[in-house]
Amino acid sequence: MLKNKWYLICASKDLKNEIKSLKILGEDIILYRAENGEAVALEDRCCHRNVKLSLGYLDGNNVVCGYHGWEFDCKGECVLIPSQMPDTKIPPKAVIKKYTVKEFNKWVWIFVGDEERAKDVNPPNVPEMNEWDFTYKEHIFEADLEAAAESLIDPYHIKYTHKDSIKQLLGQIDEFPADFRINILEDGIDGKYYRANTANASEKMYFGTKPELEVYYRFYYPNVSRLEARFKDRTLLILEHFMQVDENRISMTQITLWKNIFGFFPPFGRWFMARKSDKIVSEDIALLRSQKGILDKNKDNLHEVSVKGDEVSLAFRKYWRRRLKEEE
Numbered sequence: 001m002l003k004n005k006w007y008l009i010c011a012s013k014d015l016k017n018e019i020k021s022l023k024i025l026g027e028d029i030i031l032y033r034a035e036n037g038e039a040v041a042l043e044d045r046c047c048h049r050n051v052k053l054s055l056g057y058l059d060g061n062n063v064v065c066g067y068h069g070w071e072f073d074c075k076g077e078c079v080l081i082p083s084q085m086p087d088t089k090i091p092p093k094a095v096i097k098k099y100t101v102k103e104f105n106k107w108v109w110i111f112v113g114d115e116e117r118a119k120d121v122n123p124p125n126v127p128e129m130n131e132w133d134f135t136y137k138e139h140i141f142e143a144d145l146e147a148a149a150e151s152l153i154d155p156y157h158i159k160y161t162h163k164d165s166i167k168q169l170l171g172q173i174d175e176f177p178a179d180f181r182i183n184i185l186e187d188g189i190d191g192k193y194y195r196a197n198t199a200n201a202s203e204k205m206y207f208g209t210k211p212e213l214e215v216y217y218r219f220y221y222p223n224v225s226r227l228e229a230r231f232k233d234r235t236l237l238i239l240e241h242f243m244q245v246d247e248n249r250i251s252m253t254q255i256t257l258w259k260n261i262f263g264f265f266p267p268f269g270r271w272f273m274a275r276k277s278d279k280i281v282s283e284d285i286a287l288l289r290s291q292k293g294i295l296d297k298n299k300d301n302l303h304e305v306s307v308k309g310d311e312v313s314l315a316f317r318k319y320w321r322r323r324l325k326e327e328e
């Protein structure tokens with residue numbers, strides 16, 4: 001499991017003064033916005049009798065355990081024990097783990113691992129995340145993390161996996177053999193290529209009639225993939241953030257962003273894109289789930305064949321495995 005990384009939880013605007021319970025790398029965490037505005041992440045465990053704090057409630061900046069009412073502040077320190085006289089000292093060990101939280105580009109990220117190292121690492125910087133209109137949703141399911149990470153930028157799956165959602169807008173790749181212009185970067189890989197513009201007549205009026213549209217892909221190590229379709233002056237951008245929830249499940253948050261699309265009525269755009277994104281993700285999830293079942297059964301003798309058209313996926317894997325190895 002990838003420790004010492006920043007994990008994306010939600011847009012800053014969606015973090016309220018209420019408890020969100022999370023699981024990241026097998027660790028149970030509560031996250032909330034304190035009344036003073038601070039985003040607070042604590043372990044989801046009361047140190048009195050080891051019950052989940054997420055079953056309790058918030059009182060201003062503090063979280064109150066639902067069992068005997070012990071109260072913890074934003075630092076995870078117990079500040080009130082109702083069964084004690086008010087002037088009795090609170091045991092110094094009555095402290096729970098606090099996680100480092102960062103609000104970056106208007107999104108909330110939690111650092112999981114050795115807290116000391118949080119200052120040496122940054123979440124991937126994607127400025128569009130704080131500039132463009134968007135919709136997003138987290139999906140948790142059984143899948144292999146590496147396979148899920150490579151799926152968004154896999155150029156040939158769109159026509160088949162997404163035949164009922166975006167195939168028409170992002171037509172097949174006509175060029176043969178396709179040139180993916182892969183670059184290996186310091187913090188990931190990127191490249192671009194062209195897809196046929198197979199939009200219908202009315203879509204073409206809006207998105208342009210050029211026979212080809214440019215697709216830009218990017219992987220930001222360690223946990224964000226990006227796919228961007230550029231039509232004239234309009235852009236559709238899909239980001240996928242992924243993380244290991246526990247041994248078998250991963251979380252995939254798909255963020256769909258756009259520029260110069262739906263300018264006429266933003267709430268319609270968000271509603272429309274949220275439905276589209278759900279459909280797209282469900283198409284991927286069905287395949288990724290089935291793949292996990294097969295991979296688990298055949299761990300020791302994996303029969304997998306690749307061809308030249310898989311070079312983006314292969315470049316991703318090579319890069320990803322090298323980086324993981326360097327961290328060991």
Ligand code: FES
Nearest residue numbers: 046048049065068
């Ligand atoms: S278990 Fe939390 S207050 Fe007792």
Ligand SMILES: [Fe+2]
Nearest residue numbers: 151152161284
């Ligand atoms: Fe997909």
